[in-house]
Amino acid sequence: xxxxxxxxxxxxxxxxxxxxxxxxxxxxxxxxxxxxxxxxxxxxxxxxxxxxxxxxxxxxxxxxxxxxxxxxxxxxxxxxxxxxxxxxxxxxxxxxxxxxxxxxxxxxxxxxxxxxxxxxxxxxxxxxxxxxxxxxxxxxxxxxxxxxxxxxxxxx
Amino acid sequence: xxxxxxxxxxxxxxxxxxxxxxxxxxxxxxxxxxxxxxxxxxxxxxxxxxxxxxxxxxxxxxxxxxxxxxxxxxxxxxxxxxxxxxxxxxxxxxxxxxxxxxxxxxxxxxxxxxxxxxxxxxxxxxxxxxxxxxxxxxxxxxxxxxxxxxxxxxxxxxxxxxxxxxxxxxxxxxxxxxxxxxxxxxxxxxxxxxxxxxxxxxxxxxxxxxxxxxxxxxxxxxxxxxxxxxxxxxxxxxxxxxxxxxxxxxxxxxxxxxxxxxxxxxxxxxxxxxxxxxxxxxxxxxxxxxxxxxxxxxxxxxxxxxxxxxxxxxxxxxxxxxxxxxxxxxxxxxxxxxxxxxxxxxxxxxxxxxxxxxxxxxxxxxxxxxxxxxxxxxxxxxxxxxxxxxxxxxxxxxxxxxxxxx
Numbered sequence: 001x002x003x004x005x006x007x008x009x010x011x012x013x014x015x016x017x018x019x020x021x022x023x024x025x026x027x028x029x030x031x032x033x034x035x036x037x038x039x040x041x042x043x044x045x046x047x048x049x050x051x052x053x054x055x056x057x058x059x060x061x062x063x064x065x066x067x068x069x070x071x072x073x074x075x076x077x078x079x080x081x082x083x084x085x086x087x088x089x090x091x092x093x094x095x096x097x098x099x100x101x102x103x104x105x106x107x108x109x110x111x112x113x114x115x116x117x118x119x120x121x122x123x124x125x126x127x128x129x130x131x132x133x134x135x136x137x138x139x140x141x142x143x144x145x146x147x148x149x150x151x152x153x154x155x156x
Numbered sequence: 157x158x159x160x161x162x163x164x165x166x167x168x169x170x171x172x173x174x175x176x177x178x179x180x181x182x183x184x185x186x187x188x189x190x191x192x193x194x195x196x197x198x199x200x201x202x203x204x205x206x207x208x209x210x211x212x213x214x215x216x217x218x219x220x221x222x223x224x225x226x227x228x229x230x231x232x233x234x235x236x237x238x239x240x241x242x243x244x245x246x247x248x249x250x251x252x253x254x255x256x257x258x259x260x261x262x263x264x265x266x267x268x269x270x271x272x273x274x275x276x277x278x279x280x281x282x283x284x285x286x287x288x289x290x291x292x293x294x295x296x297x298x299x300x301x302x303x304x305x306x307x308x309x310x311x312x313x314x315x316x317x318x319x320x321x322x323x324x325x326x327x328x329x330x331x332x333x334x335x336x337x338x339x340x341x342x343x344x345x346x347x348x349x350x351x352x353x354x355x356x357x358x359x360x361x362x363x364x365x366x367x368x369x370x371x372x373x374x375x376x377x378x379x380x381x382x383x384x385x386x387x388x389x390x391x392x393x394x395x396x397x398x399x400x401x402x403x404x405x406x407x408x409x410x411x412x413x414x415x416x417x418x419x420x421x422x423x424x425x426x427x428x429x430x431x432x433x434x435x436x437x438x439x440x441x442x443x444x445x446x447x448x449x450x451x452x453x454x455x456x457x458x459x460x461x462x463x464x465x466x467x468x469x470x471x472x473x474x475x476x477x478x479x480x481x482x483x484x485x486x487x488x489x490x491x492x493x494x495x496x497x498x499x500x501x502x503x504x505x506x507x508x509x510x511x512x513x514x515x516x517x518x519x520x521x522x523x524x525x526x527x528x529x530x531x532x533x534x535x536x537x538x539x540x541x542x543x544x545x546x547x548x549x550x551x552x553x554x555x556x557x558x559x560x561x562x
Contacts, residue, residue, distance in 0.1 A: 016292065074310055074362050075362040076303055077361065078283070078302070078360040080299065090297050090298055090361075100414050115311070
């Protein structure tokens with residue numbers, strides 16, 4: 001985890017691990033990636049070493065739809081630190097593939113957020129990595145996110 | 157009570173809490189811990205020559221420039237005490253107490269001290285450091301501990317209705333009113349509080365308001381456990397451990413808090429209570445780990461005091477109050493008594509004090525054990541025999557528990 005020295009405080013920038021590097025390479029390219037088990041087809045989030053159903057090292061990175069719905073959210077008034085300007089919305093998204101993903105919601109007024117609303121991923125390149133926000137879904141799943149591979153396509 | 161109680165040979169014989177305050181930054185965590193160790197041993201009528209095991213969570217003040225990991229700290233204590241320690245904990249709080257009880261019962265240790273010293277908790281411009289795990293999938297979102305609990309609380313209210321929020325407000329009001337009555341609490345004398353006060357307080361992370369969240373404070377505390385035979389000539393009423401259990405279903409804060417992650421999250425508690433030979437009906441006082449008011453509701457459900465989704469109504473009916481069926485967090489809890497970075501030992505310490513009848517409050521004769529049981533003055537549970545005590549789990553409930561008895 002790094003923060004920018006000098007100037008206004010930057011939000012904490014994630015540091016990819018060897019395990020998570022394919023995910024962060026994906027966000028940089030504008031795609032949301034998940035691990036999928038080649039044996040049972042189950043998806044994992046967060047990144048894991050082994051499939052949590054088969055308990056085998058059968059996971060491979062695939063491109064996800066980037067779509068989901070809000071499982072829960074919180075409008076944050078007391079910020080984590082000075083890099084965050086309140087109010088902001090932290091959310092858990094139930095991804096179309098099944099796993100729950102912690103993120104934040106953008107392009108929506110806090111008072112308009114509802115549990116169950118459809119959302120899509122929205123990437124923000126912050127230099128070292130690209131962050132993966134979510135915003136209210138704008139179109140049918142097949143067109144969003146732009147440039148994403150079809151669901152389940154294997155990342156070489 | 158079960159005939160083959162694995163902890164039958166073990167007694168809790170000493171407890172101590174130092175001053176708890178929003179700011180004790182003129183002292184190190186180690187200084188507070190040392191005072192607590194001496195205090196708890198004096199409470200027991202023992203001294204450091206009795207001790208052959210220490211479980212330690214002390215924020216800073218150590219030599220070698222090393223504060224963490226916690227697993228090093230027993231060796232630092234051994235050097236400080238100039239005596240080898242024969243038992244090294246794998247955790248702290250209730251899991252460490254259960255571990256220590258097993259060690260004492262089986263002869264691996266004779267007398268164990270558990271100690272916490274927390275100081276210099278408050279950064280000027282951010283939430284307390286322990287609320288901000290630097291995880292690559294969590295920190296950038298602006299999440300911190302209160303937000304994680306807020307996410308679980310919001311979903312709980314979505315699934316079970318607005319009585320959930322009302323129950324959270326009532327829980328916080330009851331706990332903070334107990335703290336108001338406790339002269340040793342960080343927020344002594346600040347109440348009493350109503351549910352409306354709680355809902356009107358400053359929003360922190362919806363649906364949680366300021367008064368539903370733990371205090372951030374400094375302070376130390378310690379507990380002494382020993383063998384039943386050694387406990388015979390200690391100073392105070394020895395307290396027994398009837399049973400306990402521990403369930404940690406997923407890495408909290410690294411994974412998003414999703415309700416019902418474990419399909420039957422109360423099974424471990426039902427089994428633990430059955431092993432202890434205890435029914436809920438036997439319980440006189442409850443010391444939940446009240447990190448946030450929402451967690452209190454979920455613990456009533458996890459631990460089987462009421463059914464899933466029923467805790468809002470359950471709490472609103474007044475069960476937590478002094479004149480309710482299960483007086484809960486009777487010292488003011490993490491919300492009002494103290495949260496010193498690791499408040500795990502405060503819960504069993506308050507249970508011990510209730511079981512001993514050693515409760516400081518507004519009653520004129522409290523120091524002689526004489527209590528009015530008037531809820532506007534008193535926080536002592538009448539003739540408490542059995543206490544149910546918990547420590548933290550994830551924001552969705554669970555964790556660890558013990559049943560203590562006099």
